[in-house]
Amino acid sequence: MEREEMVELPAPSRTRNAAATRQAILDAAHHRFAKEGYDGASLREIAADAKVDAALVSRYFGSKEELFVEVLNCAPDASDLFEGTLSDFGVRVAAKILDDRDVDQGVEYLLIMLRSASSLAAAEPLRRSMRTHFHDPFAAWLGGPDADVRARLAGDLIMGVCMSQAITADHDLDEEGRANLRQRLAAVLQAAVEP
Template identity: 45%
Template sequence: MFCHAAPRPRNAEATRAAILNASLERFSRESYDDVGMRDIAKDVGVDAALVSRYFGSKEDLFASVLDSCSNGSELMDGPRSGFGLRVAHAVIFEPKKEGKLKGLLIMLRSVGSTKAMEIVQRTGTERFFGPFADWVGGEDAMVRARLAAATIMGMAVSREITGGFGLNPEECKRLEARMGRILQDIIDG
């Protein structure tokens, strides 16, 4: 009688996480239109049908990848009165977070794809801009939320492109103070 090796135990959560991670890597390096479900499956070593089983369509997988990067809810953590300075400090001084950077790359690469931009815009409104505007509150809440987010994103992109603003420590402190005031003025309306 021959002994057979026990089947390898399946770990659905680990497989799902591996697929999500491979998708994050792919979408941050390549445009939405250039990434296929088979490519992702190959990266993980699974069948493409398994990717669909866990995430549904490519659009659903892309939305899950965007969610995994960051939904921006940390902007609303902490007292409202300290929002501007807290966020300015994070943008200027805190180490970059890999997930956020990859999320930014994914959004930038999505500009050329109608389908990807539709997903970015829909998920951005549902998962970030809507809740952020609610948190901002008051008159023109969505306008102020959009303006604050654009300022933050612009500064974050600038930091990445220039490798850290190219300022000495004292100039960085002044930049933090000015950016903090601007953001607080936007939020306070």
């Protein structure tokens, strides 16, 4: 009887698909920047996470800064905060922040921003992204006097509560306490956006 020889087959590789490769790189970069910030993430690690050659990252995105900008451009759309009337903004947004479990992806982008904030290379792209994707549209929606200041204040409150919620989902409060928090947060947010 002849003995069968075991042949080790190569691991399956990613099929050639430019859109899928680009998305895999973006996903890997998103996770690396959220975990390690701009300075801590390397293009080699991002490429390894995406299971591509490091040269492909440069081919698709150019530099690390350009990849970072593209990751920031993929942040969840916050325009739903600016739908509805100004008079119900506080109630609507407090409920979204405290009750909507789909805010987790937005928290990852907050982590990217926080972990990259001390980087000199990331500072300008972060500022530009915040203005373009959040503060400017928010201020335009608010309109009226001091719209920029009101948008900044409300945005800062929203980010702070979202970060707190990421740490402690229920804010260490019972149901009655969470209802009280929602009501008070609604009042504070409403006061922040009123002219």
